Amino acid sequence: MTISSSKLFKGIGQIQDEIIREFKYLQGDREAAINYIMEIGEKLPPMLPLRKTEHNIVYGCVSNVWLSYEVRDGLIHFEGDSDANVTKGLLAILIAILSRQKLDAIINANLYFITEIGLLNYIGQQRSFGLANVVKHMKTIALTEKNKIRRRRRRKGTV
């Protein structure tokens, strides 16, 4: 998947539309779609072993999934890894969409690309639950960071 390096200026919707266009080329070919997702996963930078902690595990996934993040300049930068390539591919797609976005944009993100490309049909029931868990995890992270900011402002008396 060619995720443009100028993604910083692209909204969640724009990135999803790119993904939908990429998947349209596959014309519903299941094996091609799975291979494509795996190829995307191969390009996901591996997570450092020391970051693969219990705290960073996303539970409820059929393979091992780790998700961590950093906050830089008020934006969340997600990092993820898995021992299964299809899962890595799904992580890479979600990270491409939700990383480096504003907190409210992540919390309120409508991930319509999932339905548009028929992703749940490709990955099956079990992995769909896992995917939902990862999305929930990412949104929870954004919400947690938002609450931290609110508390900081309250302490400073700026709210």
Added chain:
Amino acid sequence: MPHSKLDISNIRAQFPVLNQTVYDKPFIYLDNAATTQKPASVISSTVDYYSSYNANVHRGIHFLSDRSTSAVESTRRYVQKFINAKGICEIIFTKSTTDSINLVASTYSKISLLPGDQVVISAMEHHSNILPWQAVCKEKKAELKVIPVLETGELDMEQLKIMMSGKVKIVSLCYVSNTLGTINPIKEIIAIAHKFGAVVLVDAAQALAHIPIDVQDLDCDFLAASAHKAYGPTGVGILYAKQKYLEEMPPYQLGGGMVDNVSFNSVTYSSIPHKFEAGTPNIAGIIAFEQALKFIDEVGFEKIQSHESNLLQCLLESLSILKNVVLLGSSIHRVSIISMYIKGIHSLDVGMLLDANGIAVRTGNLCTQPLLDLFKAPNVVRISCAMYNTEQEILQISKKFNTFIEKLYR
């Protein structure tokens, strides 16, 4: 005399589910260790039951209940004959192998296990034959001992002999490993266990459809199996137990159907087998199960074993030449089950790619996490055959594996 061959086209024609495409590809079902497909006779038995004589069993006096009760008891007689049990009262219907094992673990331990006693299982057991024993050992302060498994995928019989002592009260082992396909020398193990006064439960879930079972010849004390792994419906299991144990064991579940007299202060339980059959059973399933066993008998174990042995050979030959493929275990005594992994590809990814080609296999830890830990295989792909699989299907799956490996290692 050469075995006469199984008529594969005729067999396949009797399994309607096989006649379909999945994602526009011919459907290839190689997940039979998880559950087998059902012949038309089993399916039509279920339809016939609900259309013609659905009624609760053992308690009614009207025509329909009489007919359904007779049909259930007919299955019980057929199971008795199928595994050569001495008495019909030694056949209990349960929900599954898991249910049968839990029944024995829960009730037999009440009359047999004391603190310091030992229960022996093996490292190749399914979780259903580990966890109930783990729980009763904890409750009774008994010790759970585990027979090691060799790299060949066979039990370490030397260690087994060392482990046996007067402290061992229960041995619970699989006849056939659901992960390795290994057929264990169960008769020999039972003889050893009996010398030390231990009873033996045989988990025959993976054996019932593939190996003729004679419980008197084996001399096992308990045997558990599932209908759905022997071309029968889900929700039906069997527990064979020697009459003397069933008479001593307290009931497992309490309720209707297993009592003779009830007041608020006292109860008299029914005689065996009904003592262990509380509540309304899966009547349709039990009745259909007889059709499944009849189907196996009509094809014949000789032909089934010959055919499945050919499939196993075909599997071994085609997989062992592939680079970067690791097969778990190498026992020559096995049914047509192989678990393997391709180095560098998670089994889930392999499973998904096979599925995209219409091929159904099982992936993951196969409910045998301790065994996979032993083989240092965090997850595997399992191919498990049944009488309706063909060599062409095996060659097709090998071809696909080759494609994945070539793509990965290009």
